[in-house]
Amino acid sequence: MQESLPTRPVIDATDATEVPEVPDAPDAPDAPDAPEAEPAQTAPEAKPEPEPRLPASEPEAASQAPRTVGRVIAEAFRTAGVRYAFTVPGESFLGLLDVLEGAGIRVVATRHEGAAAFMAEAHGQLTGRPAACLATRAVGGANLAIGIHTARQDSAPLFAVVGQVERSAAGREAFQEADLVGSIGRLAKWAAEIGSPEEATRVLDECVRAALSDRPGPVLLSVPEDVFDELVNPDATPPIVRPPAPRAELADVRAVLHLLASAERPVILAGGGVLRARTSSDLIKLAELLHVPVVAGWRRPDVVSNDHPLYLGMAGLSAPSVVRERLERADAMLVLGSRLSEITSYGWSIPGPGTRWAHVDLEPRGAAAGSTGLRPPDLAIQSDARSFVRLAVQRLQGAVLDAASVEARRVANETDRAAWEAASVVDTGSWEGPGVHPGRVVTSLRRILPDEAILTIDAGNFGGWAARGFRFRRPGTFIGPTSGAMGYGLPAAIAASLVHRDRPVVALCGDGGLGMTLAELETAVRAGTRVIVIVFDNERYGTIRMYQDRRGVADPAGTDLGSIDFAAVARACGARGTRVDTDAAFEPALLQALASDRPTLIHLPIDRSWVSVDDAPV
Numbered sequence: 001m002q003e004s005l006p007t008r009p010v011i012d013a014t015d016a017t018e019v020p021e022v023p024d025a026p027d028a029p030d031a032p033d034a035p036e037a038e039p040a041q042t043a044p045e046a047k048p049e050p051e052p053r054l055p056a057s058e059p060e061a062a063s064q065a066p067r068t069v070g071r072v073i074a075e076a077f078r079t080a081g082v083r084y085a086f087t088v089p090g091e092s093f094l095g096l097l098d099v100l101e102g103a104g105i106r107v108v109a110t111r112h113e114g115a116a117a118f119m120a121e122a123h124g125q126l127t128g129r130p131a132a133c134l135a136t137r138a139v140g141g142a143n144l145a146i147g148i149h150t151a152r153q154d155s156a157p158l159f160a161v162v163g164q165v166e167r168s169a170a171g172r173e174a175f176q177e178a179d180l181v182g183s184i185g186r187l188a189k190w191a192a193e194i195g196s197p198e199e200a201t202r203v204l205d206e207c208v209r210a211a212l213s214d215r216p217g218p219v220l221l222s223v224p225e226d227v228f229d230e231l232v233n234p235d236a237t238p239p240i241v242r243p244p245a246p247r248a249e250l251a252d253v254r255a256v257l258h259l260l261a262s263a264e265r266p267v268i269l270a271g272g273g274v275l276r277a278r279t280s281s282d283l284i285k286l287a288e289l290l291h292v293p294v295v296a297g298w299r300r301p302d303v304v305s306n307d308h309p310l311y312l313g314m315a316g317l318s319a320p321s322v323v324r325e326r327l328e329r330a331d332a333m334l335v336l337g338s339r340l341s342e343i344t345s346y347g348w349s350i351p352g353p354g355t356r357w358a359h360v361d362l363e364p365r366g367a368a369a370g371s372t373g374l375r376p377p378d379l380a381i382q383s384d385a386r387s388f389v390r391l392a393v394q395r396l397q398g399a400v401l402d403a404a405s406v407e408a409r410r411v412a413n414e415t416d417r418a419a420w421e422a423a424s425v426v427d428t429g430s431w432e433g434p435g436v437h438p439g440r441v442v443t444s445l446r447r448i449l450p451d452e453a454i455l456t457i458d459a460g461n462f463g464g465w466a467a468r469g470f471r472f473r474r475p476g477t478f479i480g481p482t483s484g485a486m487g488y489g490l491p492a493a494i495a496a497s498l499v500h501r502d503r504p505v506v507a508l509c510g511d512g513g514l515g516m517t518l519a520e521l522e523t524a525v526r527a528g529t530r531v532i533v534i535v536f537d538n539e540r541y542g543t544i545r546m547y548q549d550r551r552g553v554a555d556p557a558g559t560d561l562g563s564i565d566f567a568a569v570a571r572a573c574g575a576r577g578t579r580v581d582t583d584a585a586f587e588p589a590l591l592q593a594l595a596s597d598r599p600t601l602i603h604l605p606i607d608r609s610w611v612s613v614d615d616a617p618v
């Protein structure tokens with residue numbers, strides 16, 4: 001770690017009074033129900049609802065039941081924090097399915113394994129605690145793939161379990177047989193098979209560690225059907241230890257503070273690691289103490305309150321150009337809790353050549369950054385975001401600031417904030433229809449939804465208006481896939497609604513993306529949620545048509561869709577469904593949805609001339 005500093009620091013962090021470090025919240029996996037409450041930025045964040053309550057008699061009954069591999073898996077998952085298992089059942093894993101509820105894990109049947117995996121993924125993203133998704137052999141396993149990949153890209157912990165053919169049939173191209181560990185398992189962070197009951201505890205220990213340690217991620221467990229019912233040695237208990245998160249050393253913290261303090265145009269680029277560590281308010285303190293603005297990584301817009309004067313927008317797709325320009329102008333950057341995806345880093349061009357940068361992350365980029373074309377960081381620090389930021393804030397309390405430099409930063413930050421605010425207005429123009437103005441829909445959502453409402457998003461250009469124009473005021477109020485997977489919005493909303501039953505949850509979807517997981521409307525009803533689904537319907541895969549048009553394709557194929565009466569589909573699934581054709585009708589429909597005790601779908605026809613937030617007809 002080579003530190004090279006310019007001459008005149010704005011603040012000498014090394015002079016700050018030494019304060020003892022605040023201990024982190026316990027990392028014990030058996031206390032996952034109560035993540036330390038994030039101190040509020042503007043108002044207290046609502047606590048998650050207690051997760052499923054199962055009849056008290058069941059665990060007791062389970063304790064007398066034979067100790068099978070299935071039961072040991074269920075208990076290990078429960079100890080690791082699992083409260084939900086999402087699944088399309090199969091006969092290949094009944095030895096697990098039937099013991100889950102007895103172990104305190106609620107089973108939610110879905111209409112497609114892709115949705116089950118998305119629900120588990122979203123649960124992991126939102127809470128930091130893993131959920132499970134279960135599927136049968138190659139057919140169900142293949143359907144899980146999109147959620148496993150998404151969890152990998154989102155660093156979300158997730159347990160995928162696939163029932164495999166019986167051992168006696170293995171290797172004979174049996175019914176639905178495929179090498180699950182060697183195929184979809186390769187999408188996961190870790191994958192293995194429990195080939196016999198003797199292996200169960202060792203493999204489970206590895207499995208849990210892999211999902212939760214370092215940069216969390218999805219793991220895949222393949223288990224032959226007959227192995228689930230085999231008995232495990234009663235003395236063999238998987239240790240299930242979650243290794244403590246790595247913590248920054250004081251010297252590293254000092255070096256980063258020096259980097260930021262001595263720069264002229266520093267910036268903090270903050271990602272999902274800040275949300276997962278529940279340290280957003282500490283980050284704001286750090287930003288305020290140093291007068292350094294914060295830009296959110298792509299799809300992490302809730303990392304700090306968007307109303308804070310030091311927030312300068314979300315990087316990546318749909319961001320106004322001022323965001324990228326500000327990042328390019330930075331002479332120093334702290335990249336905190338972000339993997340610097342291709343989208344957040346604008347094709348690995350940020351941090352730019354003139355930016356000295358520090359990467360503080362569970363898996364910081366080292367020399368390997370070069371393989372992406374990214375210049376390796378000047379400081380690479382492996383640390384959980386919270387321990388880093390808290391130590392940094394402690395170092396800075398009572399520090400003396402150079403008044404002239406502070407004033408310069410204050411003026412520059414105000415200018416940058418005003419530029420971002422002006423560039424992120426999305427509801428202008430004199431659109432009278434047909435269909436609604438997508439920017440005005442976003443403004444209405446912003447005005448009406450309470451601060452604790454959770455938004456989820458699907459993939460597609462319809463989402464650009466929300467990405468630019470919505471304002472998130474609390475951490476943990478947005479879930480979106482950095483994989484850009486279509487079909488995510490509704491399943492993610494169902495998962496969020498299960499966790500936070502008292503909070504409004506709104507899924508923003510395009511007609512294409514919603515079509516992929518539309519049947520989960522029935523799951524939303526059956527699971528007792530009150531999700532609100534808003535579908536922006538241009539009757540096409542609009543984003544891809546935009547790319548075809550840019551290429552000058554004369555007769556574009558494959559991007560036109562027909563019409564679906566989405567509101568009628570919702571009603572057929574037991575939800576409420578309403579179609580809104582004018583801007584004026586949207587707010588009343590939203591208010592009714594918020595007051596309802598059932599899921600609601602609001603169908604918004606969008607004229608095709610609304611190509612993207614940067615290419616609108618008005």
Ligand SMILES: Cc1ncc(C[n+]2csc(CCOP(=O)(O)OP(=O)(O)O)c2C)c(N)n1
Binds near residue numbers: 458463510544
């Ligand atoms: C699973 C998956 N398949 C394909 C894509 C490629 N893709 C990205 S956006 C998009 C179109 C989305 O259509 P829609 O949901 O209607 O939103 P729109 O672009 O029309 O606003 C497609 C096909 C993807 N991101 N994910």
Ligand SMILES: [Mg+2]
Binds near residue numbers: 460511536539540542
């Ligand atoms: Mg569309």
